[in-house]
Amino acid sequence: MSGDSSLPCHVAIIMDGNGRWARQRRLPRIAGHRAGAKNIRRVVKAFANYGVKYLTLFAFSTENWSRPQKEIHGLVRLLSNSIDEEAKALHKANIKLRHIGKLDRLSVELRRRVKSATELTKDNTRMTLCLAFDYGSRSEIVDAVRCIKEGNVSPEGINETIFSSYLGTADIPDPDLIIRTGGEIRLSNFLLWQAAYSELYFTPVLWPDFNKKEIEKALLDYRQRQRRFGNL
Numbered sequence: 001m002s003g004d005s006s007l008p009c010h011v012a013i014i015m016d017g018n019g020r021w022a023r024q025r026r027l028p029r030i031a032g033h034r035a036g037a038k039n040i041r042r043v044v045k046a047f048a049n050y051g052v053k054y055l056t057l058f059a060f061s062t063e064n065w066s067r068p069q070k071e072i073h074g075l076v077r078l079l080s081n082s083i084d085e086e087a088k089a090l091h092k093a094n095i096k097l098r099h100i101g102k103l104d105r106l107s108v109e110l111r112r113r114v115k116s117a118t119e120l121t122k123d124n125t126r127m128t129l130c131l132a133f134d135y136g137s138r139s140e141i142v143d144a145v146r147c148i149k150e151g152n153v154s155p156e157g158i159n160e161t162i163f164s165s166y167l168g169t170a171d172i173p174d175p176d177l178i179i180r181t182g183g184e185i186r187l188s189n190f191l192l193w194q195a196a197y198s199e200l201y202f203t204p205v206l207w208p209d210f211n212k213k214e215i216e217k218a219l220l221d222y223r224q225r226q227r228r229f230g231n232l
């Protein structure tokens with residue numbers, strides 16, 4: 001935990017609203033995704049400067065595979081076009097990159113590049129940036145159950161701490177604050193287990209427009225929250 005409890009140790013963001021951002025400008029949806037991807041660098045920098053230790057970004061959900069092929073291709077291409085360069089920039093900034101979700105639906109080449117980006121940055125200490133790509137919370141939970149079963153863990157040996165260690169987010173503290181941009185008030189299969197006691201912040205601001213001022217607003221709002229964890 002960060003020493004300053006008014007600052008969240010872990011912020012997780014559902015980066016929604018790229019398509020609407022593009023539509024407002026009469027641009028193709030992929031232009032919104034491009035603007036959204038560009039915003040990631042800005043947001044990572046801002047949270048790192050605040051001293052937030054973990055930042056998780058929801059970039060592509062297991063359900064997003066149901067979108068038109070053209071959009072899926074565009075989104076995967078955005079990741080593959082930026083991963084190498086972004087990894088270098090993160091490394092320079094002493095930020096560790098981690099991936100949660102599935103890799104097996106990506107090409108062998110992209111899988112290799114994601115792995116090499118996480119490998120390059122694995123010893124960095126300033127902040128952990130966790131990229132949720134092909135991530136779905138239910139699938140993460142089902143996979144954890146499968147691993148526990150395969151590992152022959154005794155029923156008595158299972159508890160909440162052990163269970164958490166089988167999730168993609170093992171070793172990452174639960175998010176203190178979950179932000180969703182784009183105006184929808186739902187979690188869309190994001191960190192369902194981990195969000196048990198997260199503070200939720202919803203803003204109508206579309207992801208490409210979520211800037212430093214909006215981050216400050218979210219953090220100020222978080223500071224006003226009284227977290228009780230069931231206690232008084």
Ligand code: IPE
Nearest residue numbers: 015016017018019020059060
């Ligand atoms: C979020 O933006 C990015 C992904 C889900 C990949 P959307 O593409 O969902 O944008 P809207 O919700 O249609 O505006």
Ligand code: IPE
Nearest residue numbers: 014015016058059060061188
């Ligand atoms: C959630 O956004 C997933 C990501 C931001 C990656 P969606 O746009 O997919 O969510 P729904 O479909 O509106 O719930």
Ligand code: MG
Nearest residue numbers: 016017018182
């Ligand atoms: Mg959306």
